[in-house]
Amino acid sequence: MDDVRGAVKPANEKVISPAVIKRLPRYYRYLGDLLKNGVVRISSKELSERMNVTASQIRQDLNNFGGFGQQGYGYNVEFLYREMGKILGLDKTNNIIIIGAGNLGQALANNQEFASNGFSIVGLFDVNPRLVGMAVRGVEVYDIDMLEDFVRDHEVMIAALTLPKSKAPAIAEKLYSLGIKALWNFAPVDFNLPDDVLVENVHLSESIMTLSYRIHSRN
């Protein structure tokens, strides 16, 4: 469910393609690693060798946002890293709730990388009384009945859905009615929601099936 309606329109009014958008976080990750390793500047050629994409693709991708490179100098790593972070919205408050506090929900709540990129898990929700009241990395698991009050009292940007397929559509509709317009969906189901909801799917079964296809067709 790639949604280009919301694509950025920079000064030149060019719409950014979903394929470019999907590559941005990978640039951000490589730049972060370079920064950690003390690299101050890098040419598109060096970056392309590390990332295993063409230098021309890197230049084209970054030109969508104004370029950032200087002829003969390359890219300033820290500047580009910070600018990419802004483009990705990582300089904003990105509060996340997780619906479903099982292993997968807990794995997301425990993920250190999210926190270091400005994502903040502010609550987990579950129907299971054995999970309610627990804390995962200091974040409480609430009864699902508390969802409405919680969303009213907190600024929630994203809801992650790590609950069974059978329960996900009703919860997605509930979240929409509460004004949450961005869903990070791990349930193997597609929602029938209005156009102003952004849905990013992580369909694990589909991912492993793609791998299986590639294994069994490679002869």
Place this chain on the structure above:
Amino acid sequence: MDDVRGAVKPANEKVISPAVIKRLPRYYRYLGDLLKNGVVRISSKELSERMNVTASQIRQDLNNFGGFGQQGYGYNVEFLYREMGKILGLDKTNNIIIIGAGNLGQALANNQEFASNGFSIVGLFDVNPRLVGMAVRGVEVYDIDMLEDFVRDHEVMIAALTLPKSKAPAIAEKLYSLGIKALWNFAPVDFNLPDDVLVENVHLSESIMTLSYRIHSRN
């Protein structure tokens, strides 16, 4: 890391594009749901409305594998479901080991959908003595030192990597040296491995950043 080298070449020698391959599991999921609901046959038009893709795309995608539809009848759901399963390699033995028995590794081991699609988790591995010896859905967590013996004694098709970024590359190389040629990688890192290894990445941080981009650029 989309790898088309291994793409199926049907009778007409057409190479299947990665975009088509990525859509196959979704067809399989919809057909499975239809089958469960007792639907015997379906036209490409009906299927397209349910799946929110064009009927022409469905016909084109399926024609890559020989068609399966009959003019005026549509598709036989059960037949198409079974054939799609074969194309995806789900009729084969797909034994998986999971390296990293934390929340995410346990979530994968607990996923009922994988089992019902022919994937079998045969072992988890970890360095943490508190996890070693545990069982997740009847599957034992072994000490990582047991990896070599285990792989020698079992037919392992896929290794899922649910371990920290810092440890993933060395384990990936170890797995390669043990003859495992398909990695389902959840660590936020790219590997430098020979061309005969298939890697399917699930980069959760990149997925959430893509969603963040879409949220903050939609004005």
